[in-house]
Amino acid sequence: MTIDAVSIDATAFLADFASMSTHGATAGGGVDRQAGTQADGQTRNWFRGLCEARGFEVRYDRIGNQFALLELVPGAPYIAIGSHLDSQPSGGRFDGAYGVLAAAHAAAAVRDAVPEDEAEFNIAVVNWFNEEGCRFKPSMMGSSVFTGKLDAEQALATRDPDGVTVREALQSLRTIGEASLDLAAYVEIHIEQGRSLEDAGATIGLVESTWGANKYEYTVHGEQAHTGATVIADRRDALFAASSMVVAAREVAEQFTDDDGMVITSCGEFTVYPNSPVVVANRVNLLMDLRSTDPQRLAAADADLRRRIEAIADRESVEIVRGAEHLWDAKAYDRAGMELARECAEGLGLPHRVVRTLAGHDSTNLKDLVPTIMLFVPSAEGISHNEREYTSDEDMIAGLRLLEAVVARAVTGHFVAPR
């Protein structure tokens, strides 16, 4: 079969995308569908209906990953295509959701186009649970459990700030089950969340590798005191120490970035207790991450940051405890998969370029389990995790066409060999 054998219905896709974006919609044009919330549950139910209407069978696994299955070859393993429908608070409507909806449309189109005797694999569209990790930590929870990197019981027992567990949240939404999936390969399409495609005028990113990422949960313990009445020498100020850590992390990024490579550091979550005026804070919880394309550079930056944090603890007489850590190595995606995607993009006349991803994705986990292809479409101005996140209809449709072509090849045994 040729790529042209797959026909896409751009109008239907865009209509479904608009319908999807109403779930958890925010006034600012984005969505708030944090994992396990009512808005996430509504989106999952809506997606279930969409898939069942197109002949998919929908199942959930023990960590709430949602599988929409098309059986083309009874008993054969699956080519999975997916991403995530959950979002950040006041997040954008493209991040993750575009990839899941594109997967469903691509899967249905391939099912309709591929002759019965050419199919070698079944198709699973996957909505991975809790990619964002805002309500329940860590991020990429569903794909981490699926790939055996995170213990399922530990994940299910994770509590949100109100004490609700993942298990309780999934049970209340009735989106937990016992399904499992025999996987042969994985394909994901996602917005870039960076500006390299836009800057280069490319429509498609062929993801070559992930950056390495180290994420740490820190707790800074100080001593509660009266801000007005306690002279600075007598303070053990958790907020000042934590602020110094945020500043130190930026200094580390600058120190370890030069013409040969880059380190990026961030703190996105920073919670102060008791967080009251005229009270010196007794505790701050914060999350820090370091990322780099280069493992050695990352390790050196990480060691330097730790030294700086120890110095802050000493100087401010606070205790700084490092809690859970999540480390992802800089790793390459499947080389043959990338070449397959490049051929398809060229066949479709889509301008493409090779990129690396700074952001973590479910494919970051999946690529360590099965051959994996990761594709990007442009994200305007690189804006993401923001209500103003935007990808044009043209770019979404171009990505969908490429995804269909890649999946058609994979299902017919041109990515991984049939068993």
Added chain:
Amino acid sequence: MTIDAVSIDATAFLADFASMSTHGATAGGGVDRQAGTQADGQTRNWFRGLCEARGFEVRYDRIGNQFALLELVPGAPYIAIGSHLDSQPSGGRFDGAYGVLAAAHAAAAVRDAVPEDEAEFNIAVVNWFNEEGCRFKPSMMGSSVFTGKLDAEQALATRDPDGVTVREALQSLRTIGEASLDLAAYVEIHIEQGRSLEDAGATIGLVESTWGANKYEYTVHGEQAHTGATVIADRRDALFAASSMVVAAREVAEQFTDDDGMVITSCGEFTVYPNSPVVVANRVNLLMDLRSTDPQRLAAADADLRRRIEAIADRESVEIVRGAEHLWDAKAYDRAGMELARECAEGLGLPHRVVRTLAGHDSTNLKDLVPTIMLFVPSAEGISHNEREYTSDEDMIAGLRLLEAVVARAVTGHFVAPR
């Protein structure tokens, strides 16, 4: 009459103090009685009962200040004695509450001891509403409205983080009314919230003046983005900018402190939005304060901090907006009142010293309206706004004896002259 004519019942005071400390008690030995909460309401009702049982008439004014009145001379103005029963979250049980209970015991003892024909004034025990300012800002709200420094309607319309107004909170507790008070003088006793008395081995602090204090609410506006996918050059990171402000404020304190004087700066409240991992924060709200004994030093430090904050906004491409500001000048308490308190302390054989207060108190407001005496008892290790806050029984009783002596003099016309 002599000081000896006043008899105190130490056992009854300590029993009442223990009973009071059960309201809003925390597991750590402190209290959580933020203004306008159920715990604050319970404490107010308990205090009302205590006062009414001792013959006081209890009234509330329009901002929820609680007055317990003893009429000794019909139509005469009042000598007010007071402090506040509200607390910080996980605050100590002495801060404010000691002074209010001591006021009630002192007032009742003076009423019983002073011969009818020697009284020149009536006595009001006052529990000022919302001295702490944690749930509703600003601090010292009740005494600020009473002294005309804050508009009552503005204060009543102030909302807590859940959107509840001061008016709604006070109405739901039924602790709002229309009482007013013709004041001749004010006396307050409070724990020091610093270590100068303990360090000097003194039992009584005679407060000479306040420090000047500038408090500012700042909002830092950045741009929400994906921490992993957004290179640092493209970020407008509100959390990094706000952390830099906290560090800059500390640098200002160090720069403007030398052998001749001191500047103290603090940030106690710092709230990050959306406060999610892997999201560059789009907004941080924070409160900063600067304090100094020396107005010129304070002004210079303030100007320097503003310059630094402007530089941070420039460098990080964030917008830093200064909202409400609350400025208190460094001001002296009534000199004659301090001398009167000194005489009483010497008459009682209590070791005393002259101190300044870094912390704001209700007396900071009252002293600008009427002649005011401010007294301190020691606070162990200077610990305050902390569950471990501690003042010994001996020191509490010594303070109570002094307060009774001072109030007896004031009521008989030896502080301010009868009209």
